[in-house]
Amino acid sequence: MNPSFQPALGAAQAAAGAQHYPAGALYVVATPIGNLADITxxxxxxxxxxDAIACEDTRHTASLLQAYGLHRPLLALHQHNEAEAAVGVVERLQRGERIAYVSDAGTPGISDPGARLCAAVQAAGLRAIPLPGASSVTTLLSVAGLASTDSDAAFEFTGFLPTKGAARAQALRRLAQQPHACVLLEAPHRIQQLAKDLAELGERQVTLGRELTKQFEQLVTLRCDKLAGWLAADPVHGKGEFALVLHPLARAAASEDGPDAEALRVLKLLLAELPLKGAARLAAEITGASKNALYQAGLALKPAAD
Structure with missing residues (x-):
């Protein structure tokens, strides 16, 4: 055990020991996303x-428990066996056991396994009890500087985008049209491609969190079309795990009237020959309409043009 956590176990007993923990219940437990001290x-x-801990990766969870000086039986429950493993967990709960579930990091069921397990437990008439804690989603949102007093506070958890093909193109078009904030997750080997795709959104702001809560954590807010340059400026910038908040559309962009009929006619003609970004730019120069408004209109027109 890490000696620094010895007092924490005593404090945990003092703070939580008198609380009620029903038998025959699943406890869904958030674990740190990087900093071991972020455990409740x-x-x-x-x-x-x-009685046992179901977990996404038994080796990872064993190391985590060892750091805290804890030792419990572990059950493997991950994305490839969640449906089958959930049956065994339900059977143990029906015998009156207490079972915890943890993913590798953060809050289970948020882009991690756990949702199917909870659904199976609830379908069996048993309790699933949440123990809140770390999440990359709420961690990054808390410092992204979004408004919290009106509709700008709304956000969508998008998670990982499809990796390729028509599904990715459709997801990116939808993302560009969302007026509210969107939270994305990305792996290091795909972050450059995501930055290239987001560059199409121009001056819309994005907050990137790299290695959140870890020693070399970085946070940066910049325009979408500047993100690829920031990543390229230092090889370290492309390493680690990433969470991103795509900020809401600026009020002017979100509320401005769409292009008139003539601007749309020109845009449609150009889309037959040019990529969307170039078509929107030329249509704006020809008609005087807003380039951003034409780009947004083109996102809806492009599938038909294709």
Whole structure:
């Protein structure tokens, strides 16, 4: 055990030991996304109390528990076996056991396994009890500087985009049309491609979090068309795990009237020969309409043009 966590176990017992932990229940436990100190006292107490811990990766969870000085039986439950493994968890709960579920990092069921397990537990008439904690989604949103007093506070959790083909193109078109904030996740080997795709959104702001809560954490807010340059400026910028918040459309862009009929006619003609970005630019020069408005209109027109 890491000696620095010895006092934490005593504090966990003092803070959470008197609380009620029903038998025959699944406990869905958030774990740190990088910094081991981001575990809650209730989670520490609960993980030492349960009969077993179902987890996404038994080796990873064993190391995590060892750091805290905890040792419990582990059950593998990941995206490839979640449906079958959930049956075994339900059977153990029906015998009155307490079972915890943890993913590799963060809150289970948020772009991690856990949702199917909870659905199976609830379908069996049993309880799934959440123990909140770390999440890359809320961690990044908390410092992205989004408004919190009106409709700008709305956000969508998008997660990982499809990796290629028509599904990715459709997801990117939808993303560009969303007026509110969107939270994305990306792996290091695909972050450059995502930055290239987001560049089409021009001056729209994006906040990127790299290696959140870890020693070399970086946070940056910049225009979408500047993100690829920021990544290329330093090889370190492209390493690690990434979360991104695509900021809401600027009010003017979100509320401006669409292009008139003549501008749309010109745009349609140009789309037959040019990529959307170039067509929108030329249509704006020819008609005097807003390039951003034409680009947004073109996102809806492009499938038909294709």
């Amino acid at each position: 006292l209730r989670a520490l107490h609960l993980l030492g109390l349960v």
